[in-house]
Amino acid sequence: MPVSLSDLEAAIRNAIPVAHLEIDDQSSGCGENYAVLIVSEAFEGKSTLARHRFINEVLKAQIAQMHAFSQKTFTPKQYEAYLQKSS
Template identity: 70%
Template sequence: MPVSQTDLEIALKNVLNVSHLEITDTSSGCGENYSIVIVSASFEGKTTLARHRLVNELLKDQIAQMHAFSQKTYTPKQWSDLQAKEAADATMT
């Protein structure tokens, strides 16, 4: 049974304080492969591994139905720093 982007969004937003979320179906719409970028204050003070474990636990039922799942997790400060760096890099080219 395919997993919908809406199911993933609801599962994450119901538990985490999400300030930015990008969910990409990398399986051409069949719902078997997803890549997510999630920004949350809930990640403050946690290592990348701890963040990924938290997300994996929240989405364990959905991930069990997928072929592939990848995630990038950021705190709000890390996200704003990344956005500023990307903007600066874009003006240099």
């Protein structure tokens, strides 16, 4: 069963305070390949691995139904720096 973008968004927003969220269905709408970018102060003081493990646990049921899942996780300060580098 395909995973919907709204299901992913609801699961993430219910688990942590989100300052910015981007969800990209990279499977042309079939719901089997998603990339997410999450900005939250809840990531402060956590390593990238700890952040990814946390999100993997939050989305455990959804990820089990996907072919592929990738994530970028930032604190608000890190996201500002990321945007500066990108422009």
